[in-house]
Amino acid sequence: MQLNILVLPGDGIGTEVTREAVRVLTRVATRYNHTLNLSEGLLGGVAIHKTGQAMPDETARLAQDADATLMGAVGLPEFDNAPPAQRPERGLLGIRAILGVYANLRPVRTYKALIDSSPLKNHLVEGTDMIIVRELTGGIYYGTPRGITGEAPNEHAVNTMAYSRHEIDRIARMAFELASKRRKKVSSVDKSNVLETSQLWRKVVTEVAADYPTVELEHILVDNCAMQLVLNPRRFDVVVTENMFGDILSDEGAVLAGSIGMLPSASIGGKRPSGAWVGLYEPVHGSAPDIAGQNKANPLGAIGSVAAMLEYSFGLMEEAAAVNRAMEAVLNSGRVTADLKPPGAPATTEQVGQSVCEAIG
Numbered sequence: 029m030q031l032n033i034l035v036l037p038g039d040g041i042g043t044e045v046t047r048e049a050v051r052v053l054t055r056v057a058t059r060y061n062h063t064l065n066l067s068e069g070l071l072g073g074v075a076i077h078k079t080g081q082a083m084p085d086e087t088a089r090l091a092q093d094a095d096a097t098l099m100g101a102v103g104l105p106e107f108d109n110a111p112p113a114q115r116p117e118r119g120l121l122g123i124r125a126i127l128g129v130y131a132n133l134r135p136v137r138t139y140k141a142l143i144d145s146s147p148l149k150n151h152l153v154e155g156t157d158m159i160i161v162r163e164l165t166g167g168i169y170y171g172t173p174r175g176i177t178g179e180a181p182n183e184h185a186v187n188t189m190a191y192s193r194h195e196i197d198r199i200a201r202m203a204f205e206l207a208s209k210r211r212k213k214v215s216s217v218d219k220s221n222v223l224e225t226s227q228l229w230r231k232v233v234t235e236v237a238a239d240y241p242t243v244e245l246e247h248i249l250v251d252n253c254a255m256q257l258v259l260n261p262r263r264f265d266v267v268v269t270e271n272m273f274g275d276i277l278s279d280e281g282a283v284l285a286g287s288i289g290m291l292p293s294a295s296i297g298g299k300r301p302s303g304a305w306v307g308l309y310e311p312v313h314g315s316a317p318d319i320a321g322q323n324k325a326n327p328l329g330a331i332g333s334v335a336a337m338l339e340y341s342f343g344l345m346e347e348a349a350a351v352n353r354a355m356e357a358v359l360n361s362g363r364v365t366a367d368l369k370p371p372g373a374p375a376t377t378e379q380v381g382q383s384v385c386e387a388i389g
């Protein structure tokens with residue numbers, strides 16, 4: 029099979045973890061006789077430096093042409109005080125929007141080998157296996173009006189959280205489809221005791237549920253969900269929620285997995301003019317400037333995102349399973365990065381990538 033993949037390493041540890049993810053992808057292609065066509069593009073702070081834009085037109089074009097895009101991370105501390113429109117993060121929001129990838133799938137599971145890496149008690153986290161389905165192209169991230177007006181001391185800032193029925197319907201269907209192939213439970217997270225967007229959310233999700241009679245639906249308020257995630261994470265199978273709630277809850281979910289460096293994600297749902305699906309694959313973690321360039325970031329979130337790409341964009345289930353098995357073997361070997369607090373000396377980013385390749389064979 030021909031795999032045309034755009035790689036956007038981005039900023040900070042994005043470049044390091046993406047290098048290992050590409051190493052693994054290359055190994056898979058060789059081992060299973062696929063032809064890999066890689067292109068590379070600019071996104072985020074590095075793109076602002078080189079072109080003045082967080083998502084250059086060239087990157088948008090490359091992403092539209094590729095079968096799938098692998099992204100590292102965006103964000104640089106020098107932009108900490110810049111307005112949202114001029115920040116590296118805007119590049120990521122831009123590429124999600126142009127690809128139309130409205131569903132961000134963030135699996136959260138605990139690996140046996142990592143049970144002690146979580147700060148939570150073992151009996152609480154053991155056996156956790158959920159997938160957070162985050163709406164990715166709507167809500168307060170994109171709503172207008174937005175901005176800051178006025179001069180001190182009268183400045184005024186506004187953001188808009190908006191959802192239409194169609195946006196809720198399609199993400200709900202994604203969640204129910206996933207749940208029907210898993211433990212058949214959807215937890216829909218909202219704040220319907222306060223927000224109108226959440227009231228519409230709850231109504232539409234309830235309607236969609238009628239089409240999936242074998243799947244159980246519960247509605248849960250976001251504050252309670254945040255608590256239940258650490259009190260009783262095993263109760264969750266598929267969690268579906270709007271953009272910002274999903275952003276926040278998935279970082280919390282990282283605590284269950286042992287480290288945010290472990291979490292992969294797949295952003296899917298968009299279609300190209302040809303009708304083909306597009307996918308954007310990115311680890312959940314950020315650019316981590318504090319450890320960038322030191323060869324110590326955990327590449328497993330990025331490598332797990334490669335597995336997700338093989339599965340969702342290319343339907344290569346055996347290859348995806350091989351990557352997941354190899355990751356598990358590396359975790360069991362204990363040769364992991366410092367964030368996972370291995371008993372001995374931690375492995376480097378590169379060593380972990382190489383070990384995954386060796387385990388693939």
Ligand code: IPM
Pocket residue numbers: 102103117120121275312314
């Ligand atoms: C994420 C990140 C991004 C988001 C940032 C970098 C814009 O936190 O993917 O979770 O908020 O979506």
Ligand code: MG
Pocket residue numbers: 275276279312
């Ligand atoms: Mg986030």
